Amino acid sequence: GISRSAPFKPPTALNRDVSLCLTFFSDVCLIQDMQLRRMTGSAKLSHGLYHLEQPVDTSQPKHFSAATSQDFDVWHFRLGHVSHSKVPLLKNLCLDIDTNSSIPCDTCHFARQKRLPFPSSTSVAQQSFELIHVDIWGPNPIPSYDGFKYFLTIVDDFTRMTWLILLPAKSDARPKLQAFCSYVERQFQTTVKRIRSDQGREFEMTEFFNRTGILHELSCVETPQQNSRVERKHQHILAVARALKFQSNLSPSFWSDCVKHSVFLINRVPTIVLGNQTPFQKLYNKPPDLSDLKVFGCLCFASTLANHRSKFDSRARKGVFLGFQPGMKGYKIYDLLTHDIFVSRDVQFYEHVFPFKDQSQNQNQTSPYANPIDPT
Incomplete structure (x- = not known):
């Protein structure tokens, strides 16, 4: 066998027992099994030698349905560095994951210096879109490559489903929030009943609220605890986004893709708050399909x-x-x-x-x- 830390062997030695194709780039070599037609390993160039980053695995691929059976480390990366405590919950999504992980993850330490407190399991709302929490994050010191500086976060109180809308300016939040209310009405055959926000002027929409009958609940000045649902969500989004950023080493201007993909993942990871369901499952009454999910930045x-x-x-x-x-x-x-x-x-x-x-x-x-x- 070839150990993880061993220098990379020349192609003639490696291909003696199996049919492998090696593709060399300037600083990495990709190893593919020609019979199985899939990647089985990779090696990075260091001081003139290629070192394996992933052990070569020539076993037959397992059946692929909702997702494939793979090491936890791969799914750990795919799901934005989800914690080990979430693994038993992921099995509810028909993910056959090997829970044995021996690789320490530096990215988790860099991205999550301290654990967030567990949110309360109580929900004020009794049905979807009865109450939504909204808030704006920003400005980011570095605009995204596509011109955004802020994002609007919308959290449904009942399902914990989260929507993130990128904004070039704070003033763009008003039409985006109104469009979201129309989206809910068309796609879910219901209406938003209450919107809870801080006292930011971007949420002053008296005529809209009077016309639609939506109640606007305001938190008191300098008391974010009254809208803590979305405040905690911001912390969660940014923690996952940092993990994606450190994992991929993308330029800072890609932060918009990091936060958008963070929300995509958060909505599809089970949480004890929802009885080990995902927000996606709570809203749509079906588990999310993760068969197309790949590692961000790869x-x-x-x-x-x-x-x-x-x-x-x-x-x-x-x-x-x-x-x-x-x-x-x-x-x-x-x-x-x-x-x-x-x-x-x-x-x-x-x-x-x-x-x-x-x-x-x-x-x-x-x-x-x-x-x-x-x-x-």
Whole structure:
């Protein structure tokens, strides 16, 4: 066998018993099993030697239904560094996860310096959208690459389902909140009954509240405890977003993708507050489908469109996974060559390889990823 810390063997020795394909880049080697047609390992270049980051596994793949049986470490990354205490709850989502994890996670320590207090399990509301909590976070010192500085957070009190809406300015919160109320009415055949917020002027919508009959509840000045549901949610979102940021080493201008994907994950992770259900399941009465979930910030290759290429053009675009695009069935990808962002459904992922990850151990090597470039 090949130990995790052993120097990488030459291709002739590694291929003696199994049929493997090795693809070398400037600072990483990807190992693929040609018979199983899947990635079985990766190795990073350090001081002239390739060191395995993931043990080579040539066992037959297990049946894939809602999700595949994999090590907890992979799902730990996919779900935004979910804690080990959540593992028994994840089994309720039909995830066959090996709970034995021997790899310490530095990212968790960097992102979660202190544990958040467990939220109260009591709910004021008795049904979905009877009460929603809203608040604005920002401004972020560094605007996102797509021009956002704030985000509006909406939390349903009954289901704990969370929506995050990016904003270029605080004043944009008013029309976005009104549009959300219309969305609830059209998609869930119900209406928002009460909205609880602080006394920010961006939530002053007297004419709208009078016309729709929605009650606007205000928290007292400098008493965020009265709207603690959304205050705690902000802490939770930012903790997961930090984990995604440290895990991927993306440029700070990608913070908008980090917080959006954080909410996507939070809505799909079980919580004891909801009796070990997920917010998604509480709202839609069905468990979330995690079969397409991949590790945020990992390396991927998206197939190019046949009508946009010649016989000698590349068949794939090399990129980084940034989450999912709402309203589109596909993966959101950052192109490492053109610095464009696009959506594709035909993508191959390498979930243990992070193109923007810190290359400090390769100080003597020149890496094209040493200085991430913001998309324009």
